[in-house]
Amino acid sequence: MKIEKGTNLLEYVKKNKLKDIIAAKIDGKIIDLDSTLDEDKEVEFISVNSEEGLEILRHSAAHIMAQAVQHVFGNAKFAIGPAIENGFYYDMDVGRTITDEDLKKIEKEMKKIVGANYKFERTEMPKEEAIKLFEEKGDEYKVEILKDIDEDVVSLYQQGDFVDLCRGPHIPSTGYLKHFKLLSVAGAYFKGDETRPMLQRIYGAAFATKEDLDKYLKFLEEVKKRDHRKLGRQLDLFSINDEVGPGLIIWHPKGAMLRYLIEEFERKEHLKRGYEFVKGPEILRTELWKRSGHFDHYRENMYFTEIDGQSFGIKPMNCLGHIQVYKSKKRSYRELPKRYFELGVVHRHEKSGVLHGLLRVREFTQDDAHIFCRPDQLNDEIIGVLEFVQDVMDIFGFEYELEISTRPENSIGTDEQWELATNALINALENTGRKYEINEGDGAFYGPKIDVKLKDAIGRKWQCATIQCDFTLPERFELTYIDEDGKEKQPVMVHRVILGSIERFIAILIENYEGDFPLWIAPVQGRIIPVSEKHLDYAHRLYEELKDKGFRIELEERNETVGKKIRFAETEKIPYALIVGDKEVESNTVSVRRRKEGDLGCMDIDSLVEKWNKEIADRR
Incomplete structure (x- = not known):
């Protein structure tokens, strides 16, 4: 709307009773x-209910929290306080x-500051003057941030007795923040530098309405209940031991069985689609990583070692091993495409601050494959991978969204190669009629990619599958095939994963199913529970019979009541409890309880086996 020169926008909003406007x-x-x-201007007002409005509200909430911390502690020093998704x-x-007690005090103080309705006041001053101001306050973090700013004049915001360095904008006054909650405290390094002292990061949530805040807090409770780290301990799946090292997973028998089942499923699915199994070494000469571009563009994420005076890189990806398989002999156009698959163990140097259970680790296994094909085969190969993704997501019951991530600043290859690769991905998606978004600048350094973001049972999105189109590495490694005209041509390389990191996918499965796995991937499918010691012989015979038929069975031999034994099985989320007492021994049957369904x-055993086999075949 057009507004006249000299108009104060806040007064205009109040006069015209425009609701929920904050900027x-x-x-x-x-x-x-x-x-x-x-001067006269076209003005667009921003509602607190909009994406931009919520970001302003949440950024202002960070300032209000910092003011409350200053009141509670008196001597606090502050680094950065941005708005993030939901808070x-x-x-x-x-x-x-x-x-936790401090959090309660800080939140109580925030409410006082909100009630005082302090105005957010913007001032500008020379950078050197601002540096002096924060030096006098003893806040070396703000001083360092200021010295990194390449501007002569900077802006500050003040509400009440608190001043902070900030570009803004902010809500008009603290009273505009009504619905917020402090959530947790975590460690964080200044500028992500692990050599610096660790700071403390307070997280909070802020929303435009009480209903939205309550809904989000309820969602967080659900997330907490499903946390794979907690369930991993409860179900005895895996552990992470500081003595071993951060980001390194120790798989316990049940967790290792879950991994085996998923990996075996993957092997069979790849064989059905014409993939060949290969395996590359864990370390390769550093010269190869330089040739591929990883050394220049990815080495901060890599580990290196020296053997016999020569430098080696521990692989963060499997592509170079697969390239060597392709290069091992001359290739004809008739034998393309070649689809090489490996459950490859890789290592990446993740900073300790971002490590998170199975979701972010330093050693993990990728269900990695590389397809070497002729340019005329590229469209069909990409579509084939998209169909593979669809089949697997259907099996696990995941909906998903697609994004094309385009060329990043830190990349290799020519503009023509990137255009060819990006168009190949777009054409394949459009040929299949699939909807997609563009994610500018987030491709791999060697090529664009299709990212698959699955949605779990509570609506969270997770990046898993990816399809990358690459014209650059085949050129760098001089990959060729003999075409039908007898001339050497360069193949195209498709990098792809279906589940991605096996560790990460297992974390997603744990949280999606809340540890209550479908029968086909449950580490233990059933537990036999004898009513008393006199039923143990029959229980043992039943155990051996079901085990011989290929089922994953346990026998409960603890000297507890039947009720307790059943509760143990429920707590450990075992799909079936098989109870045997006098009646079952006499009739050669078993009393069956299905978790969440009851009795x-x-x-008889044949009926049970038939039921289980059908449930497994249906992947339920």
């Missing part, structure tokens, strides 16, 4: 609502560990 946009730039126009955080040093009655 404005002029000529594409967002400004504070408490601004006065110096905000602030990194700080308060001289000691922040406890299914007595069955």
